[in-house]
Amino acid sequence: MEGRASPTLLDVFSAVDTRASAFLDELMDLVRQPSISSQGIGVAECAQLLLGTMSRSGLSARLLPTHGYPVVFGERHVGNDRPTLLVYGHYDVQPVDPLDAWDSPPFEPVIRDGRIWGRGSSDNKGQHLAQLLAMRTYLYVAGELPINVKVILEGEEESSSPHLAAFVEANAETLRADLVYTSDGPIHESGRATVVLGVRGILYVELRARGANTDVHSGNRGGVVPNPAWTLVDVLHSLRRPDGTVAIDGFYDGVRPIGPLERAALDALPVDVDEFLRGYGLSRLPPPDDWGFFERLMLQPTLNVSGFSSGYGGPGMKTIIPSTATAKLDMRLVADQDPEHVFRCLVEHVRARAPDVEVVRIGAMEPSRTPLDHAYVKLIAEAVAQAHDGQPPLIVPALGGSLPDYVFTRILGLPSILVPYANADQRNHAPNENFAVERFTRGIKTFAAVMEALAR
Ligand SMILES: [Zn+2]
Numbered sequence: 001m002e003g004r005a006s007p008t009l010l011d012v013f014s015a016v017d018t019r020a021s022a023f024l025d026e027l028m029d030l031v032r033q034p035s036i037s038s039q040g041i042g043v044a045e046c047a048q049l050l051l052g053t054m055s056r057s058g059l060s061a062r063l064l065p066t067h068g069y070p071v072v073f074g075e076r077h078v079g080n081d082r083p084t085l086l087v088y089g090h091y092d093v094q095p096v097d098p099l100d101a102w103d104s105p106p107f108e109p110v111i112r113d114g115r116i117w118g119r120g121s122s123d124n125k126g127q128h129l130a131q132l133l134a135m136r137t138y139l140y141v142a143g144e145l146p147i148n149v150k151v152i153l154e155g156e157e158e159s160s161s162p163h164l165a166a167f168v169e170a171n172a173e174t175l176r177a178d179l180v181y182t183s184d185g186p187i188h189e190s191g192r193a194t195v196v197l198g199v200r201g202i203l204y205v206e207l208r209a210r211g212a213n214t215d216v217h218s219g220n221r222g223g224v225v226p227n228p229a230w231t232l233v234d235v236l237h238s239l240r241r242p243d244g245t246v247a248i249d250g251f252y253d254g255v256r257p258i259g260p261l262e263r264a265a266l267d268a269l270p271v272d273v274d275e276f277l278r279g280y281g282l283s284r285l286p287p288p289d290d291w292g293f294f295e296r297l298m299l300q301p302t303l304n305v306s307g308f309s310s311g312y313g314g315p316g317m318k319t320i321i322p323s324t325a326t327a328k329l330d331m332r333l334v335a336d337q338d339p340e341h342v343f344r345c346l347v348e349h350v351r352a353r354a355p356d357v358e359v360v361r362i363g364a365m366e367p368s369r370t371p372l373d374h375a376y377v378k379l380i381a382e383a384v385a386q387a388h389d390g391q392p393p394l395i396v397p398a399l400g401g402s403l404p405d406y407v408f409t410r411i412l413g414l415p416s417i418l419v420p421y422a423n424a425d426q427r428n429h430a431p432n433e434n435f436a437v438e439r440f441t442r443g444i445k446t447f448a449a450v451m452e453a454l455a456r
Contacts, residue, residue: 089128
């Protein structure tokens with residue numbers, strides 16, 4: 001029976017329940033070890049700790065160097081006739097400030113109200129530990145894993161993974177696999193598990209306009225000195241059509257058409273748009289009017305003005321013609337847009353209208369998407385259901401935000417599926433980060449079911 005858990009898997013589930021408190025202790029040990037990549041605190045020590053965790057879980061483990069903190073790599077080869085799953089996670093954590101907003105110290109984990117509280121408990125130590133503990137339990141119950149596994153735990157994700165792409169390129173042979181699997185972030189607010197197939201990319205730029213070499217009196221020089229704020233406003237205006245679509249030639253190049261499968265997946269996602277709007281004190285969604293809520297959020301690119309600064313913004317009057325104006329723009333890109341191509345199109349657009357405005361590229365990350373009808377999607381969804389009392393997960397075509405998933409889909413050319421384990425109120429990146437104990441054990445069971453599903 002395809003959708004039903006095998007006797008082995010049921011044994012694994014009950015072994016996970018038996019060991020739940022020992023597994024929690026192991027998570028507490030990991031949380032106790034600070035690993036703040038952006039501040040260089042404890043990261044190398046945490047990598048060492050994870051080598052032991054991997055070995056105890058039946059993997060042969062070693063550190064693989066990058067140009068920054070090392071990747072903790074583990075693998076177990078079962079047979080050439082079995083599929084190979086590449087698991088990604090990150091062992092670094094966010095800084096903890098403001099410290100006085102924590103109910104208990106961030107690196108002294110405690111269990112309270114059915115949750116483990118501490119920095120890194122859910123982002124991401126508890127989530128990748130769940131995969132390792134699933135392997136350990138499966139080995140204990142069945143004597144061998146049903147598939148080949150490789151695990152990479154990155155130490156710089158919270159510093160925006162500056163060396164991950166180069167690492168993946170350099171180690172493509174070592175990382176050879178059939179599918180990439182990541183658990184990070186929260187499940188749906190409704191409590192339903194999700195299977196996520198992609199992320200939007202991003203292109204971040206700054207537009208800089210200059211006027212006179214100094215701010216000048218807007219009366220004494222008004223009418224004879226040009227204002228760079230107007231120059232920028234005109235440029236910004238030209239970037240968007242009245243219907244809300246982006247007016248940069250070539251911007252939409254590569255955008256994957258939304259097919260019937262995607263439409264059906266978007267339609268199946270629950271949302272109360274009125275309640276959403278009320279929550280933000282809004283009365284309507286932005287244009288274009290004919291785009292659905294999740295289409296906007298997942299499968300359409302955006303062009304956003306993140307910031308605009310020029311002249312005087314303080315109280316009362318200051319009558320000047322400012323000497324500079326700056327706008328910061330972020331574009332959320334969807335598969336298969338290319339950030340470099342979009343940047344060139346934007347530069348072209350601005351040069352044709354305001355040649356003196358400088359376009360500065362601040363950062364970029366490519367989008368990523370695994371097709372909804374990929375054979376692995378159904379298997380993973382079935383496995384997730386098995387670990388959730390038969391309740392099928394929501395299928396999410398793409399997250400609105402950006403993660404470096406493209407290193408797997410574009411550089412390695414692999415399908416990549418994300419199955420978040422954390423509770424929706426995990427407070428990742430914030431004080432009082434936590435991981436519901438029940439979600440932790442579900443995560444362990446989910447990964448056990450995933451391994452078994454892929455063996456079919
Ligand atoms: Zn994070």
